[in-house]
Amino acid sequence: MASEQSSRRSADMELGRFLHARRTQTSPDQVGLTVGTGLRRTPGLRREELATLAGISIDYYVRLERGKETRPSPSVLDALARALHLDEAEHQHLRELAARAARYAPEPPPPPSRTVRPHLKLILETMRPNPAYVISRSMDLLAWNPGGLALYAGLADWPTTQRNLARYLFLHPTARTVFPDWEYQVRGCVARLRAVAGTDPDAPDLTSLVGELLLKSPDFAKLWERYDVVGRKKTQKTFHHPQVGILTLSSQSMHLEETPGQRLSVYTAEPGTPDHDAMLLLDMTVPQPTGHPDTWTEQHRRTQS
Template identity: 40%
Template structure:
């Protein structure tokens, strides 16, 4: 939480916060005492919070800090996760329990036909997929189980990089969504090990992770450059099974107005 607060504080324009410029500043953003004043807390207490001391802000203080630091809704939710250990542990526990692919969920994935679909755990390990996804990403079955993680593949597999039509934007979006989703479990061994491996393997991931940016998932279009059928414009959906809350079902469907439906049908024929 301390690092996240510091990163958000540096991004706030003092003028946008209603403060006089007061001349040049040695560092960008707000000063700690300004954040404290605008949030209705003491300077000392807020300093302790940014120093990582073992204190937990109330929900009211979290909301005040989010307003002062002009946080997005996703950043606000992430801060609440970091500040509420009991709620976060409960939510994180649900994510942690989903580590294997239930047979009934695999049947559902297979029934999706020409729509590429896969299932990930709370740490984004890929635990199941259908034939259409294997045609979209032919190497998925050959990846070692320990490396078959969506975030790992996005940042380290050249085939995935070539497949994503706008890798720079897409990889950044994956990273910020991952951080938001694992907020309750940032200190878990599985997450810290994955982050450490990625920081060593990918300078792009290392820079993006250090920014502390977060964003919640929302359905959107994604462009793929497939080696056989060419450009595919697909809509990205993400669902949580009611009886397996630790897993997420990801489905790609043809974007409205695109020629992707025919191409997906040819891929899976």
């Protein structure tokens, strides 16, 4: 019972946290308000300004932000979304938070399994020399082919249970060198984790990772506080790789059907280009295990652990 009450309280507060974050990051200029010459102590919009823009009372809005009001109507949510200039993904996230706070949403599912189906491991092998890997919803690296692991320089040095792309970006000493657009990459990474944690804030697979990064990385803590849930996506990524040099690859990420939130990411380059040559070289940087491709991931884990 205590656990259930704690979970409900988290859901109530998550809606308020999201509204607070979006309010403090929305400037009066963005919504057409004229700002006087006096000192503004509050970053972004004041509560009363947002309430006026949304057409609701200041008292009602304060209760929403403090988690004391948990059943805003769809029209109130739409009005707040318009006032804050939320895009469609952010608007949908607001609806999902409100649904969970009002207990309209179903109870969160148990933590997803880390098991990757054997046929997915075969798919990764057939994609070579294109780097490819499977990650969980919390960005744990679950399976990979040689290039997929080697792409993140130094990641293979970590134990398999620690191989997480968010952890790599914020805590690995090589990450800022590998990614020339590191700040762009980490913003998208945090937005993805925030979107998942917003609707399932007590999930163990997320809370342990987020707690670690909040403790160890001030950069992560600052971005986490922003509560962005939409990451801008590029179709290409550039890597400054210490073994194969600079390579720019097209990337594609997709949800895997009938899996617990797992995603497949694949990188490609035009044949005959220097980027493709570098990709071929990258595929050969990881020692190749023997045996059937179906057992590749497990064999590689044993050699790297």
